Amino acid sequence: MTKNMTPPSLLRLEDAVKIMANAAKTSPVEPTKESLKLRYAVNRIVAKDIISAINIPLNDNAAMDGYALKASNLADDKIFKVAGTAYAGNPYTKPLATGECVRIMTGAEIPPNADAVIMKERATVTSDSGVSFTGKVSSGANIRKRAEGVAADSAVITKGTRLTPRHLALIASIGVSSVDVFKKLTVGVFATGNELVEPGTPLRPGQNYESNRVSVSLLLEQLGVNVIDYGIIPDDQHQLRETLRSADARCDVVISSGGISVGDADYMKEIVNQMGNILFWKVAIKPGKPFTFGRLTHSWFCGLPGNPVAAFVILEQLVSQFIKALQQTHGLGVPVxxxxxxxxxxxxxxxxxxxxxxxxxxxxxxxxxxxxxxxxxxxxxxxxxxxxxxxxxxxxxxxxxxxxxxxxxxxxx
Structure with missing residues (x-):
């Protein structure tokens, strides 16, 4: 028996957003986790906070090429003895005596008893082992302090972050080679309509090329989900029902386009309501008013309008935000x-x-x-x-x- 399908009034956009956000929070769809090497983790969602086991830098190091010395020893025309050279990865480890300095390269660890680096452009070599400097520097000048980038035991990336190359470079810099992420959601996509044909097929009178599956699938893939394309389904109740049943068994979310308005061949709302529950139909947004959101037996249902611009607007304004919420991505919303x-x-x-x-x-x-x-x-x-x-x-x-x-x-x- 068909449930009551009395057309509702238009739902305000902010109320539709709230309903979908609450649905995502209480969703039975719970992403499982997997561990991936960093090379394969771009655009994936972090499943737990990533904690650094080390400080970055590990020790105080030089921010530029120059000479490491004790700042209070600087004076005009004073000649310092160059005690040695410090390289990144090959530090000078002896404590500096009064009147000594060390030639130091960017990234090299600061020698014991040194507390500043003076740039090489302010140095004048006076002999094979002597150098003088112009001007003063303060203690701490041109030094990257230990742990100023990352402190040990701190969270460098939090659960729910979508990983970009920038994030993955940071993870690599703390010595981590793999990361726990949520497994990808699976989203089924299909279009409905007897008038629709695939691009590349000669058009007959009354036919149109189907384009919504291209935009929907590609945007979903950019969100990091697995897409199953169920193709173009004609306006046939049996075929639509079987497609929905098949997609519901395999997918976390099912997205259709077309068949949700008030035409004689618009069957999707009735079928979805028979198989599950429609949470709302018709939103006060232009374009995209006929959007439908509901729950099937195992998956969520999003019914996009058939008009391609309306479908794309709803996809960006509502559906993509819902997908991100199901992925447990933080920082939802779009810049305005x-x-x-x-x-x-x-x-x-x-x-x-x-x-x-x-x-x-x-x-x-x-x-x-x-x-x-x-x-x-x-x-x-x-x-x-x-x-x-x-x-x-x-x-x-x-x-x-x-x-x-x-x-x-x-x-x-």
Whole structure:
């Protein structure tokens, strides 16, 4: 028996975000862990804090090439005896006597009794073993202090961090060769519609090339998940149900595009509701209103609109943030900046409007933005000819030229 499918009113975007965030927190999807060599851990999520067993630097060392000495011994025209040379990895270990200095290279350990490094450009060699200096230096000058980079027993990277090459270089620098990360989530993707065909196939009257699986799959892969592509499924209830059942058994999240609106062949909501539970349908956002979110037997369901721009906007504004939450990634959210509108921007109240626009930075450092003329949810050029979303709030009824608006620069994830 079909559950009550009375169309709800539009859910405010912030409420949709909260529902999905709470779903992720209470999700039965619990990522398991695996250990990977650093070479293979880029873009993966750290499963536990990474603690350094060592100080960095291990000891005080020279920040530049020069001479190590005791700062209080410096005086104009005083000649120091060069007692030896210190190299990175080959230190000078004898304590310096009064009037001695050591030629030292960048990264070399500071010799005993030395407390400063004076740059070589301020040195004048007076003999085979003598040198004088101009000017003064203070104690600690040009020295990298022990543990000033990393202190032993401190957390250098915390659980939930998405690993970049920068993070992995830091991990290598503390002597760690592998890292515990969460195993990748598995996400199933398919598109629905009798009118859809694969790119490269000759079009017949009434057909369109399917593009949503490309954008969805590639963005998901950038998020570090395994993607299973179930292809294009026709508007057939039996095939849709079997595809959902198969994907639900294998995946943590199932994402479809199309079939969630109010057309005669839009079956997805009813099938999802029969197999599980729809948590909400229709969000007060433009484009992307028909977005559906729910729970199947084993996985979460995200139903994207069929229009390609609407699908991409929902993917970035809602679904990608949900995936990150399931991955237990910290630092969720996207950067938002204020910019000045170069022209009047039209909008009606009642929905958050993510208009596509192009921002630039003026010579005086002010961000300025212009919306694209084309804002159709079916025209992908409105995305490719833009570099940001102009985010207009629910209650906004338009923006005058010269007034401030919020923008979200496009990002890869």
């Amino acid at each position: 900046f204020d910019a000045i509108a170069n022209v009047d921007i039209e909008k009606t109240t009642g929905r958050v409007d993510c208009q596509r626009g192009y921002f630039t930075t003026s010579q005086d450092g002010v961000l300025k933005v212009t919306p694209n003329e084309q804002q159709s949810s079916a025209v992908l050029l409105s995305l490719t000819q833009a570099n940001c979303y102009i985010v207009l709030d629910h209650e906004c009824d338009g923006v005058k030229k010269g007034h401030s608006v919020r923008i979200q620069p496009f990002s890869n994830v």
